[in-house]
Amino acid sequence: MSYRQADKKKKRWTLRTILHIGRPYALSMTVMIITGCICSACDSIFPLFNRYALDHFVAEKTLDTLWIFILIYAAVLILQKLNDLISALICGRLEVTVNRDLRNASFGHFRRLSLSYFNKNSVGAIHSRVMSDTSKIGETVSWKLMDIVWNGSYLVCILVNMAVISPRLFIVIFGLVVLASLLSVLFQKKLIRINRFIRQQNSVITGDFNQTITGIRAVKSLGIEDKAEKEFFSDTQVMKKYSVRAGNYSALFSATVSLVSAAALSAVLWRGGMMTLEGAMMIGTLSVFMSYALGMIEPVQNIVRTISEFTAIQANLERYNELMSTGSDVEDSPEVIEKYGTGSAPRLENWEKMHGDVEFENVTFTYPDGDSEVLSNFSLKIPKGSMVAIVGETGAGKTTLVNLVCRFYEPDSGRVLIDGRDIRERSVGWLHSHIGYVLQTPHLFSGSIRDNLRYAKPDATDEEIYAALDAVSARELVDGLENGLDTPAGEGGNSLSTGQKQLISFARAILCDPDILILDEATSSVDTITEKKIQSAIKALTDDRTSFVIAHRLSTIVGADMIIAVLDGKIAEQGTHRELMEKKGYYYSLYTRQHEDIDKVL
Numbered sequence: 001m002s003y004r005q006a007d008k009k010k011k012r013w014t015l016r017t018i019l020h021i022g023r024p025y026a027l028s029m030t031v032m033i034i035t036g037c038i039c040s041a042c043d044s045i046f047p048l049f050n051r052y053a054l055d056h057f058v059a060e061k062t063l064d065t066l067w068i069f070i071l072i073y074a075a076v077l078i079l080q081k082l083n084d085l086i087s088a089l090i091c092g093r094l095e096v097t098v099n100r101d102l103r104n105a106s107f108g109h110f111r112r113l114s115l116s117y118f119n120k121n122s123v124g125a126i127h128s129r130v131m132s133d134t135s136k137i138g139e140t141v142s143w144k145l146m147d148i149v150w151n152g153s154y155l156v157c158i159l160v161n162m163a164v165i166s167p168r169l170f171i172v173i174f175g176l177v178v179l180a181s182l183l184s185v186l187f188q189k190k191l192i193r194i195n196r197f198i199r200q201q202n203s204v205i206t207g208d209f210n211q212t213i214t215g216i217r218a219v220k221s222l223g224i225e226d227k228a229e230k231e232f233f234s235d236t237q238v239m240k241k242y243s244v245r246a247g248n249y250s251a252l253f254s255a256t257v258s259l260v261s262a263a264a265l266s267a268v269l270w271r272g273g274m275m276t277l278e279g280a281m282m283i284g285t286l287s288v289f290m291s292y293a294l295g296m297i298e299p300v301q302n303i304v305r306t307i308s309e310f311t312a313i314q315a316n317l318e319r320y321n322e323l324m325s326t327g328s329d330v331e332d333s334p335e336v337i338e339k340y341g342t343g344s345a346p347r348l349e350n351w352e353k354m355h356g357d358v359e360f361e362n363v364t365f366t367y368p369d370g371d372s373e374v375l376s377n378f379s380l381k382i383p384k385g386s387m388v389a390i391v392g393e394t395g396a397g398k399t400t401l402v403n404l405v406c407r408f409y410e411p412d413s414g415r416v417l418i419d420g421r422d423i424r425e426r427s428v429g430w431l432h433s434h435i436g437y438v439l440q441t442p443h444l445f446s447g448s449i450r451d452n453l454r455y456a457k458p459d460a461t462d463e464e465i466y467a468a469l470d471a472v473s474a475r476e477l478v479d480g481l482e483n484g485l486d487t488p489a490g491e492g493g494n495s496l497s498t499g500q501k502q503l504i505s506f507a508r509a510i511l512c513d514p515d516i517l518i519l520d521e522a523t524s525s526v527d528t529i530t531e532k533k534i535q536s537a538i539k540a541l542t543d544d545r546t547s548f549v550i551a552h553r554l555s556t557i558v559g560a561d562m563i564i565a566v567l568d569g570k571i572a573e574q575g576t577h578r579e580l581m582e583k584k585g586y587y588y589s590l591y592t593r594q595h596e597d598i599d600k601v602l
Contacts, residue, residue, distance in 0.1 A: 017317050021098070022141045028094050032142075033149050035087040040154035042080035044161060047291035049073050055284035087150075091142045099138035106130050106323055111343070114329040115408045116368035133316040140313050147306045151299035158292045169289055172267045173296070180260045180297050184304035187253040194246045201239045208232050257297055267293075329368060330410055332427050340427035352426075354434040354515040355419045356384035356546040358405060363414035365404065374400050377414070378571060382546060382562070389549045389557035391590060392566035398550045401564065402518050405548065407431055418516075436514030440521040440550070442501040444493030449478060449504060450485035452493075456512040468511040474503040517547040554591050563587065 022029050049069070057063060107130060118126070159177070162170040212219055212228050219228055332340070341347035359382065365375040382388055390398045403409050404416050407423050415422045423431055436456070444452045453465050465485065469475040477500055481487040493501040509517065551557045558577040565573040565580065565587040572586045580587040 017321070018137070018140055018145070018313075021102075021137060022145075024101075025094055025098065025141070028090050028097075029141075029145070032087055032090045032094065032146060035083040035090070036146055036149040037153045038083040039080055039087060040150050041157050042076050042083070043154055044157035045076055047288045048161070049076075050291065051282075051284035051288045053284070054287055055282045059283065087146060091146050095138045095142035097138075098141050099134055102134040102137060102320070103130055106134065106320070108344075109324055109326075112328050112331075113326065115403070116329050117326060133320050136313055136316040137320060144306050144313075147302055151302045151306075155296060155299045155303070158296055162289065162292055165285055165288060173289070173293060176260055176263060176267065177296060177300060180257060180300045181304065183253075183256055183260065184301050187249060187256070188304050191246060191249055191253070194242055194249065198239065198242050198246060201235065201242065205232070205235050205239060208235055257301060260297060330407055330428065333424070336425065336427050340430055342427075343429045346427070346429050351430050351433070356515045357417075357419050358382040358516070358546055359417040359420075360401075360404070361415045361417060363404065363411045363416060365400065365409065365411045367409070373412075374570065375404075375411075376570070379414075380564075380574070384546055385544055386561040387547045387549060387557075387559070389551050389560035389563045390566060391551055391554060391557070391563060391587065392572075393590070398566050399520065400566070402437075402520070402548050402550065405516065406435055406437065406518070433512075434515040435518060436509035436512055436516070437518045438502075438506050438509045438520060442493065442498070442505040444489040444496070444501055444504060446491050447489060448483075448486045449481070449489055452489055452504060453485075453508050453511055456508045460511055464511065465507075468507040471510050472503055472506040474507050477503055515545055517545055518550075519547065520550045521552050554594055565590070 052069065057066065057069075110126070110130070155177075159170070159174065162173060208228075208231060212232070219225055332342075339347065339350050341350075360375075360378050360380045363375050363378045364373060365378075366373050388401075390401060392398050404411060405418075405423075407416070407428055410424070415424075417423065418426075418431070445455065450462075450465065453468065454460050457464070462485070466475060469478055478484055478487075488495055489501075489504075490496070493504070496504070506519075549557055549560065557563060560577065562574060563577055563580055564571055565585075567586055573580055573583065575583070581591065
């Protein structure tokens with residue numbers, strides 16, 4: 001397939017996709033198209049009024065039918081302005097409606113995707129798909145489509161008018177229209193290629209800027225300010241070079257088209273003037289052709305530019321379609337959905353109470369973006385109320401087990417059972433409603449501290465909130481803040497220290513009274529005194545619920561019912577603290593090495 005054939009195929013696919021996206025808004029689009037055509041028809045009629053005025057009122061020196069002329073002119077003007085207003089209102093409403101619906105659909109789809117998707121896609125790429133791509137699509141479905149309708153129908157109207165009024169003069173003008181169209185196509189293809197590179201370079205500059213600003217501490221501490229500045233200046237210089245080139249082509253394009261427009265006007269004046277002198281054309285008709293000659297080039301430019309932009313919008317459509325066609329690695333079966341409902345429409349009356357027994361039955365698992373097994377035929381029974389500690393060096397794969405318990409991923413083979421039933425036999429919503437999770441890196445949402453705590457239990461009273469804060473020794477922290485529970489957490493919780501965010505996150509997990517509690521190095525960001533208080537609270541809180549503790553400080557988990565040591569993404573050892581110390585294996589070396597490091601510091 002040649003490049004030209006591929007380009008035509010892409011444009012056809014793009015147009016079909018845009019029309020498919022616009023299908024739910026067919027009524028609005030139909031009204032928009034009709035009003036746009038009426039507007040362009042009215043615009044093409046106004047020169048005919050000038051023709052009548054010159055040929056009748058001026059040439060014949062009479063005011064007969066003047067009032068009828070004024071009334072008809074006013075009626076057409078009102079019709080034109082009314083339809084112009086309606087089309088503008090519909091376009092604006094259609095654009096924001098399409099943007100809203102596409103963003104809602106994509107955000108809802110993101111919510112259903114599993115963690116593997118977010119592991120493989122950056123936040124910037126995801127944000128671009130939700131905001132930039134949908135914005136471009138919304139603009140195309142409304143204003144860009146309207147541009148084609150108006151310019152296309154206006155061009156057809158004036159060409160038909162010219163062909164009817166004077167076929168001989170129309171032939172001269174039509175040849176120049178074809179020439180202007182060819183020039184527009186040639187220049188637009190060149191400009192699209194240059195602008196595509198400019199957009200890519202702009203992404204590079206944005207990335208450099210973002211990387212330097214977010215990593216400014218590292219930049220300053222490494223003393224590489226000059227290096228970062230030179231790289232940034234180099235990228236902006238490339239941007240400038242191609243932007244100037246695009247500007248030059250645009251200027252040349254405008255000058256060339258203006259030349260064609262002047263040639264069209266000259267041809268009308270020359271040929272039309274000769275016909276007027278010969279008596280074959282009246283001065284009013286010549287005026288109409290002059291108006292059309294001046295106004296027909298711009299629609300040609302606009303149509304070619306808009307059609308060319310359809311190729312540019314293709315990347316946005318492809319990315320959006322790719323997102324919406326991406327399936328989740330973790331999905332409830334139709335039978336489960338029928339019984340337990342969905343995340344947005346749960347059937348709470350069918351949700352059973354969780355007891356808390358967890359079992360891994362011959363589980364084999366490989367991360368979607370990995371190439372080696374993390375678990376191989378792994379089996380383990382964890383009775384209700386057991387505390388399971390998971391230890392290992394950084395990057396060893398300690399979170400694998402809790403990811404499977406939370407059903408963030410599905411095992412390649414085998415089963416994860418809760419209360420003796422495969423977790424896939426119940427909904428993800430049911431499972432997560434019984435799990436409390438405290439992350440190593442705490443995250444709070446914008447809003448007050450009370451709002452953040454109520455994410456765990458929307459109907460929680462202040463008494464319940466304070467009870468959860470007391471359980472993790474965070475009551476004093478909140479009372480010490482200026483507005484207490486109403487204190488804004490800030491974006492990502494940036495108005496609080498890391499330790500304070502950790503305590504709030506811990507209280508949030510406790511507030512929902514989970515049957516399974518997961519602590520991912522939950523005390524790593526608090527001071528020693530607070531950590532001891534939390535450890536006492538943890539002991540009380542885990543007595544009657546199953547808990548998984550991912551620990552870096554091994555002294556905090558010596559009382560665990562079971563310790564699982566992870567090495568290179570696999571289970572190296574498992575047992576109690578006493579059993580593993582007696583083995584003098586991997587866990588023993590971790591524990592003794594950590595205490596040797598502490599002794600050296602002391």
